[in-house]
Structure formats: C-alpha cells, structure tokens
Amino acid sequence: MAVAKQEQVLQLDPATELRFKGPFTDVVTSDLNLQNPSDRKVCFKVKTTAPKRYCVRPNSGIIDPKSEVKVAVMLQPFDYDPSEKNKHKFMVQTMFAPDGPIESQENLWKDITPDQLMDSKLKCVFEMPETTEQDKTDGSAEANVNNVSPKTIPEKVSASKPVEADTELSKAKEEIKKLLREISELKEENHKLKDEGVRLRKVAMSDTVSSTPRPSPATPSGGDDNMQMLQNIPPVAYIILAVLIGLIFGKFLL
Numbered sequence: 001m002a003v004a005k006q007e008q009v010l011q012l013d014p015a016t017e018l019r020f021k022g023p024f025t026d027v028v029t030s031d032l033n034l035q036n037p038s039d040r041k042v043c044f045k046v047k048t049t050a051p052k053r054y055c056v057r058p059n060s061g062i063i064d065p066k067s068e069v070k071v072a073v074m075l076q077p078f079d080y081d082p083s084e085k086n087k088h089k090f091m092v093q094t095m096f097a098p099d100g101p102i103e104s105q106e107n108l109w110k111d112i113t114p115d116q117l118m119d120s121k122l123k124c125v126f127e128m129p130e131t132t133e134q135d136k137t138d139g140s141a142e143a144n145v146n147n148v149s150p151k152t153i154p155e156k157v158s159a160s161k162p163v164e165a166d167t168e169l170s171k172a173k174e175e176i177k178k179l180l181r182e183i184s185e186l187k188e189e190n191h192k193l194k195d196e197g198v199r200l201r202k203v204a205m206s207d208t209v210s211s212t213p214r215p216s217p218a219t220p221s222g223g224d225d226n227m228q229m230l231q232n233i234p235p236v237a238y239i240i241l242a243v244l245i246g247l248i249f250g251k252f253l254l
Contacts, residue, residue, distance in 0.1 A: 011035040049090075057072050095117055
C-alpha cells in the first residue's frame with residue numbers, strides 16, 4: 001500500500017514554474033521565495049533535473065518558524081534554440097526539523113522516512129524578449145546596409161581619381177608648353193634688342209670720333225638702359241616659370 005505524502009508546509013513563490021528571461025548569453029537568475037508559516041523549523045533541499053545547467057544558492061538549509069528564505073536559481077549561459085523543447089524541472093523537498101540541536105542535515109535526509117517527506121515541483125520556462133516593430137525596422141535597415149557591396153563606392157572613387165589626375169596633368173603640360181614658348185619668344189626678342197643696342201653703340205662711337213665733342217645723344221644712353229633692362233628679362237622669366245610650375249604641380253599633388 002502506497003504511503004500518503006504530507007502536504008507541503010512551505011509556501012513557494014512562484015508556486016509552479018521558474019521563468020528565465022533571455023537573451024541567455026549571460027547568467028540569468030530567477031528568485032524562489034520559501035516561506036515557513038508553521039510554528040516549527042523546516043529543513044529544505046532544492047534539486048533539479050539539469051544540475052550542470054544551474055547554480056542554486058542556497059540549495060539547502062533550515063527555515064525558522066514564521067520566516068522565509070530567498071533561493072537564487074542561476075541559469076548558466078547557453079545557445080538558445082526556440083525549437084528545442086525545455087524539460088528542466090526543480091523539486092523542493094522539505095521535512096520538519098527535529099527538536100533540539102541538529103548536528104548534521106545530511107544525516108537527517110538519509111534517515112528520513114517517506115511519510116515524513118514533503119515536496120513541490122516547478123517547471124522551467126525560457127522567455128526571449130519580444131521583438132518590437134522598431135527592432136524589426138532597425139534589423140532590416142542593418143541587414144540592408146550589410147548587404148551593400150563594399151566594393152561599390154570605392155570603385156567609383158578609384159575610377160574617378162585617374163580621370164581627374166589625367167585632366168590635371170594635361171592642363172599642367174599645356175601650361176608648361178605655353179610658358180616655354182613665351183620664354184623662347186622673350187629670348188629671341190632679347191637677342192634682337194641686344195644686336196640693336198650694339199649697332200647703336202657703334203654709331204654713337206663713330207659720331208663721337210668724327211665730330212666735335214658734344215653732349216652725348218640720348219639715344220645711346222637710352223639704348224644702354226634698354227640693354228640693361230632686357231638683360232634682366234630672362235632671369236625674371238625663369239623665376240616666373242619656376243613659380244608657376246611649382247604652383248601647378250603643388251595643386252596637382254594635393
């Protein structure tokens with residue numbers, strides 16, 4: 001004949017299930033309150049069907065009359081699979097503590113008879129946070145961004161840079177050619193003016209020898225001044241050319 005079990009003396013909160021809210025990438029704790037409404041001390045022990053998946057603190061102890069104990073049931077991190085059926089369960093076993101001092105709770109549990117044992121069972125429920133419309137929108141936007149080929153934009157940029165570089169280089173070459181032509185023309189004009197100055201100087205010297213001394217004509221003096229000015233033209237042109245080339249290539253490199 002089966003022995004009738006005593007009714008659970010403790011009041012459990014929650015009474016039938018322990019809920020664990022994800023995500024389960026870290027430890028998730030569910031609290032279990034054990035209240036002793038009786039006038040006697042009660043020994044308790046918490047067991048589970050999946051001891052490797054949970055950490056229970058405290059997992060056993062004694063509750064004084066009219067007192068309560070909070071038990072922390074800690075679910076260890078794991079990869080959550082919604083399709084996997086959860087069968088984890090907990091059982092709270094209790095018994096009235098004997099009068100007098102208790103030397104070993106372990107021996108009490110070993111010596112207890114079935115008719116003195118009380119128990120309550122709780123199932124485990126895993127809950128994932130609800131996905132809001134905003135989360136869905138953000139997730140969709142993130143997915144669209146991730147699906148964009150990372151090569152699209154760089155290809156356009158890399159394709160446009162050579163075109164711009166070729167254009168700037170062509171402009172720089174044309175400017176240099178133009179400056180070289182201007183320098184060549186200045187040199188030629190300088191040679192002509194120099195020859196003209198030499199000719200005028202010879203004419204002036206011839207007039208001085210063949211005639212009475214008189215004030216020097218303005219023309220030779222003006223010719224000498226022109227010669228001095230013209231002789232300074234090539235260096236100035238070279239300086240201008242160097243500055244312009246430096247500005248053009250500086251702009252191109254930047």
